[in-house]
Amino acid sequence: MIISMRRHATKEQIEHVCERIREFGYKVHSIAGDERVVIGAVGVGDVTPCLEMLEATPGVESAVRISAPYKFVSKEFKQEATRVRTNGVEVGGDEFVVIAGPCSVESEKQIMETAEGVAQAGAKILRGGAFKPRTSPYDFQGLEQEGLELLAKARAATGLAVVTEIMSDKDVGRVAEYADMMQVGARNMQNFALLKELGKCGRPVLLKRGMSSTIKELLMSAEYITAHGNPNVVLCERGIRTFETATRNTCDLAAVPLLHELTHLPVIVDPSHATGKRSLVPAVSCAAVAIGADGLIVEVHPCPEKAYSDGAQSLDLGQFQKMMRDLKGYLALWSESRRQPQPA
Ligand code: PEP
Ligand code: MN
Secondary structure, three states, rough: OOOOOOOOOOOHHHHHHHHHHHHHOOOEEEEEOOOEEEEEEOOOOOOHHHHHHHHOOOOOOEEEEEOOOOOOOOOOOOOOOEEEOOOOEEEEOOOOEEEEEEEOOOOHHHHHHHHHHHHHOOOOOOOOOOOOOOOOOOOOOOOOHHHHHHHHHHHHHHHHEEEOOOHHHHHHHOOOHHHEEEEEEEOOOOOOHHHHHHHOOOEEEEEEEEOOOOOOHHHHHHHHHHHHOOEEEEEEEEOOOOOOOOOOOOOOOOHHHHHHHHHHOOOEEEEHHOOOOOOHHHHHHHHHHHHOOOEEEEOOOOOHHHHHOOOOEEHHHHHHHHHHHHHHHHHHHHHEEEEOOOOO
C-alpha cells in the first residue's frame, strides 16, 4: 500500500498512521518529501481492512493498494506454472487436455457410450453432472448418487478420469469418493462455504468463472480454495453475461492470456456454455488452442436432441471426433509454443 498524507498532516497524525499500520502486521517505510509524507506499507495478506481503516484516519489523503488482494494464486507468489494432476492426467503441463462428456449423466447406456466415444477421440477426462444447477426447479436435477456411481463405472471401463459438479458443501465428502476432480459451476463460484470445504477435500478443483464475475473475483475464489489447503485448482472461462443475446454468453477469450499473466494456475475454456450453440463450438475451441488455453471442457451427447439438458450446445460423437481431428494442426503449434521459453 502507498499512503499519501495530507500536506499539513501533523507529526502526531503521521506517527498514529504508522502505528495503526503496524498493528495490522505490516512493515512501514515512510518517505518525507518537501510537501508531504508518503508511507509505504508492505506485508502479506489482504490489505482491504487496513485500507478501510486508513481512509477513515485523520491526516490521510489517499491510500492505494499496490499488490493484488490474492496471494497464493498470484504469479508474484509462484512463477512457474502449476501442473494439476488427476488420475494420470496433467492439466497445465506439456499436453493440451480435453475434457468431454454430457451436460448431465442420464443413464448407463448414455454415459458408457459417450465415455467410450470421447476416449477414442482423444479426450482424457470425462465430464458429466450428477447434481445439476438448473434455473427452473421443474427441470431435471440430476441422478445424484446413481449418477456418481455411473461415472465411476464409466471410468473403470475407459480409464478416463472423471470430473463432476459439486453444488453443496454438505456433499463434498460423497462426491470426492467418486470424482477425480470437483467442478464448481458458474452459479457457485462465490459459494464460500463450498470453496472452503473444497480446500480440504484432497481432490483437484475445476473452478468455473461466474457469469457476472470479474477476473479478480475469479482469482479471489481460487484463493479461498488454496488458502484453505488445496493448491490444485484449474480455472475455466465459460463465457460471461453481456448485452449480447445471440450467443448464450460472451466468450471472454482475452481472459485466458490475462489469467496466465496474473496466476500460475492452469486455464481452460468451455466453448459449449460460452456460446450455447453447437455450430460455434469447433471455432471457439480452435481459438482457445490458439490463445494458449491449457485445455477445453466440451459437452458431448450421443443424441443431443434427446439430451435432458443443454442439447443445443452439445456435439454428437461424430462431430466431436471431427473437431478433435481438425484441432490436430493447431495442437502441434500449441506444443511448439509451449517448448519456447515463456516471457517473464
Ligand atoms: C455445466 O458445466 O454443465 C454447467 C452447468 O456449467 P456452468 O456452471 O458454467 O453454467
Ligand atoms: Mn451444461
